[in-house]
Amino acid sequence: MANVKLGIVRLGRVAGKTKYTILDEDDISLVTTYVFEPRMNIDHNGNGVRIFAYAYSVKRGRTHAKRVQDLLWEKHRGGIAPGFSVVHKNGITMDNRLDNLQLMKKNELEKTTSTNVCDTSIYYLAIQQLPNDPIDEHFSELNVTKYYDANGELIEEGDDGATFYECHYPPCTNIEHEIREFSVCGHCQQLRYCGYVCQQKDWTIHKKYCRQRKRKLRQRSLSPER
Known part of the structure; x- marks a missing residue:
């Protein structure tokens, strides 16, 4: 963890508690041009409700908000082709490091089990540093x-x-x-x-x-x- 440099963005409150997302250090500058917030989405893979980090341009407004993982993928990897979706490798939707993102075909997305945010995950360790x-x-x-x-x-x-x-x-x-x-x-x-x-x-x-x-x-x- 000592050699990992991350940005931690406070998203606001949802589901009764304050939510944060972690980004690579190079992406933290996005907070100067985007507003970040948490939103609850229905998981159509049968996992009930999930919380995602969203961001929208200050100039364009909330109606143009997109999921942070999509924003980062387009910034670093290019556009997202129809029929594909950006997902989190470790299942933690608040962990938006580029290394944790991957592109998958929507029809290949399998049902995922509940992710245990264990003490060894980078997200867990990062959030634990906050007051x-x-x-x-x-x-x-x-x-x-x-x-x-x-x-x-x-x-x-x-x-x-x-x-x-x-x-x-x-x-x-x-x-x-x-x-x-x-x-x-x-x-x-x-x-x-x-x-x-x-x-x-x-x-x-x-x-x-x-x-x-x-x-x-x-x-x-x-x-x-x-």
């Missing part, structure tokens, strides 16, 4: 996972539709493929994680919100009925 987001740390009421149905539509928690959760740990990009696939925090009964490791690493920030919610739930259960 805690001030919004997450000081505004716990905003630090809540949002819920999306199979069409990528934001829905209310009580909606009876098919609900997919994203792992609440910021560096992790895993989203459920099946309903209620992820485990829920045993204290607040609200935030979901793809595994114990992510839940444990997120505890430093989550514990502030979690304890507040647990206290409110306890007070509510002890309140006399009227």
